[in-house]
Amino acid sequence: xxxxxxxxxxxxxxxxxxxxxxxxxxxxxxxxxxxxxxxxxxxxxxxxxxxxxxxxxxxxxxxxxxxxxxxxxxxxxxxxxxxxxxxxxxxxxxxxxxxxxxxxxxxxxxxxxxxxxxxxxxxxxxxxxxxxxxxxxxxxxxxxxxxxxxxxxxxxxxxxxxxxxxxxxxxxxxxxxxxxxxxxxxxxxxxxxxxxxxxxxxxxxxxxxxxxxxxxxxxxxxxxxxxxxxxxxxxxxxxxxxxxxxxxxxxxxxxxxxxxxxxxxxxxxxxxxxxxxxxxxxxxxxxxxxxxxxxxxxxxxxxxxxxxxxxxxxxxxxxxxxxxxxxxxxxxxxxxxxxxxxxxxxxxxxxxxxxxxxxxxxxxxxxxxxxxxxxxxxxxxxxxxxxxxxxxxxxxxxxxxxxxxxxxxxxxxxxxxxxxxxxxxxxxxxxxxxxxxxxxxxxxxxxxxxxxxxxxxxxxxxxxxxxxxxxxxxxxxxxxxxxxxxxxxxxxxxxxxxxxxxxxxxxxxxxxxxxxxxxxxxxxxxxxxxxxxxxxxxxxxxxxxxxxxxxxxxxxxxxxxxxxxxxxxxxxxxxxxxxxxxxxxxxxxxxxxxxxxxxxxxxxxxxxxxxxxxxxxxxxxxxxxxxxxxxxxxxxxxxxxxxxxxxxxxxx
Ligand code: ME8
Numbered sequence: 015x016x017x018x019x020x021x022x023x024x025x026x027x028x029x030x031x032x033x034x035x036x037x038x039x040x041x042x043x044x045x046x047x048x049x050x051x052x053x054x055x056x057x058x059x060x061x062x063x064x065x066x067x068x069x070x071x072x073x074x075x076x077x078x079x080x081x082x083x084x085x086x087x088x089x090x091x092x093x094x095x096x097x098x099x100x101x102x103x104x105x106x107x108x109x110x111x112x113x114x115x116x117x118x119x120x121x122x123x124x125x126x127x128x129x130x131x132x133x134x135x136x137x138x139x140x141x142x143x144x145x146x147x148x149x150x151x152x153x154x155x156x157x158x159x160x161x162x163x164x165x166x167x168x169x170x171x172x173x174x175x176x177x178x179x180x181x182x183x184x185x186x187x188x189x190x191x192x193x194x195x196x197x198x199x200x201x202x203x204x205x206x207x208x209x210x211x212x213x214x215x216x217x218x219x220x221x222x223x224x225x226x227x228x229x230x231x232x233x234x235x236x237x238x239x240x241x242x243x244x245x246x247x248x249x250x251x252x253x254x255x256x257x258x259x260x261x262x263x264x265x266x267x268x269x270x271x272x273x274x275x276x277x278x279x280x281x282x283x284x285x286x287x288x289x290x291x292x293x294x295x296x297x298x299x300x301x302x303x304x305x306x307x308x309x310x311x312x313x314x315x316x317x318x319x320x321x322x323x324x325x326x327x328x329x330x331x332x333x334x335x336x337x338x339x340x341x342x343x344x345x346x347x348x349x350x351x352x353x354x355x356x357x358x359x360x361x362x363x364x365x366x367x368x369x370x371x372x373x374x375x376x377x378x379x380x381x382x383x384x385x386x387x388x389x390x391x392x393x394x395x396x397x398x399x400x401x402x403x404x405x406x407x408x409x410x411x412x413x414x415x416x417x418x419x420x421x422x423x424x425x426x427x428x429x430x431x432x433x434x435x436x437x438x439x440x441x442x443x444x445x446x447x448x449x450x451x452x453x454x455x456x457x458x459x460x461x462x463x464x465x466x467x468x469x470x471x472x473x474x475x476x477x478x479x480x481x482x483x484x485x486x487x488x489x490x491x492x493x494x495x496x497x498x499x500x501x502x503x504x505x506x507x508x509x510x511x512x513x514x515x516x517x518x519x520x521x522x523x524x525x526x527x528x529x530x531x532x533x534x535x536x537x538x539x540x541x542x543x544x545x546x547x548x549x550x551x552x553x554x555x556x557x558x559x560x561x562x563x564x565x566x567x568x569x570x571x572x573x574x575x576x577x578x579x580x581x582x583x584x585x586x587x588x589x590x591x592x593x594x595x596x597x598x599x600x601x602x603x604x605x606x607x608x609x610x611x612x613x614x615x616x617x618x619x620x621x622x623x624x625x626x627x628x629x630x631x632x633x634x635x636x637x638x639x640x641x642x643x644x645x646x647x648x649x650x651x652x653x654x655x656x657x658x659x660x661x662x663x664x665x666x
Pocket of ligand 1: 022023024025026027033034035037038063240241242243268269270271272273300301302303308309310
């Protein structure tokens, strides 16, 4: 039996899931479902990435232990995937014992094969991307995210990445499908051609990670730890490795485009060094944008899947993401577009075709599929073409094209029904009209069956209902392998007819927008944090992790006086302030609305981080940050002075 192994990235647990994560996971789920329907022995893996400095710091900031934070957020991801009915076969957490042991085994194997040595790393590191950055300047911006890098000076274990430059280039040349799409492949090839340096693969200045075997002062670099999940989940390097032997190498490893380098350079190099076969292909999709930016927890411009599930349901989210976005490219999300697509393709499209076809069979033929007098070649040929092209497009990850084709058939049948006017045929009562009516009803029902079967991996809930309404029983039993025109048996008795996609009105958009606004400001939400201690951690560090006085001096703290304070509409926690700094009046957006009524702040002297890069919160530009104590679980308390102090005075 053919096997198929598909993986998603494992998601960081520093914030809750959003529809960007759902996008990758839904795409993989859809592919996995289709493979299973084709009779292929399929294994689908997802999970969470729980180690590293970024998670350790997120836990600190949340006043939790790293384990506590990771347990909570990993469970949130999993609960959401379960609510969405995602059919993953295993959910790996990198803090699990099985993973740790297996990663250590991988490390040992690479070391025994001579690709690991000890050295000293001095250079820049981006904690946000957990990336060693090729820059010499302390605080140099990360080339990936633009955040200031931190200087790391540590004794580390190094991986001989430089030994793999030629082998990797050979791989990309000999196996062009190793990286898809082509644009990503070209980027990776030029990166590798420009030369590969050895890679530090351990850290020793924090402890939230997997200890290096035989040298537990070091923890394994989080990307080596994380990438290994794809094989540790299968039991690699343990006594029980039957899944590894059965399913590895992976057939498809799906990722977002920002983590291509890790998956297409480091990952195959680690595997080559360990003598493990390489995955057949890494597939990188584009970004989901919201309000013109990449949707991301750090920007705070996220949309939660739960909102869409509550208002329009699971299938609406799945269909929208796969139909609207050209896979591989960036695509914008908006509630307007979601509702429009839902109404046009699901409510008025498939939903309407199902209800009119089934209702007519119920009304004109007592709920029994009639025998057609002839095969309607125009529709049958169109259906055959769709079946062939749908599979081919799917295999190329062109979900949007596949669905467009299938919905082309929906439109063709709609037109066919209108042109043949079954309601008029029913009125005529003569034998020819009766036979013709049988043909029209059968043809419509058979086309509906085919679209339903093809669309099942994408919109599993509604298609299961339509399938049962067509009298075909449990769609899970359907094999896609032999799907062809004419299999619908005349005489099949329909099931109970119920609408599957009720039309959404304008209020759906408003409801979702309001839910998102509330969700963003609700407890536990990753509210953009205008109230926090200055990010001195982002400044360069000395070898023992302390910053120098020069580094602290980079943070410009000044006394300001609040001139204007008002609530930000629909944001429970935010206030918009105008703060006089002596030389200018600045707009600052601060998350202190729960602690202070706006009117109590007018005239108050506060501490402002004056040289913070501007950022937007709820569309308002915030030029600086107000300093406050943020007690765990409590409300923010503004820093202030007992004595009077002139506006604009610098704190140092
Ligand atoms: O990078 N648009 O985890 P992560 C599309 N732990 N996809 C998006 C997206 C968006 N706006 N935002 C997130 C990590 N994603 C590492 C991976 S793998 C060994 C370790 C999806 O939580 C997309 O798949 O930052 C992206 O690659 C992934 O989530 C990043 O999730």
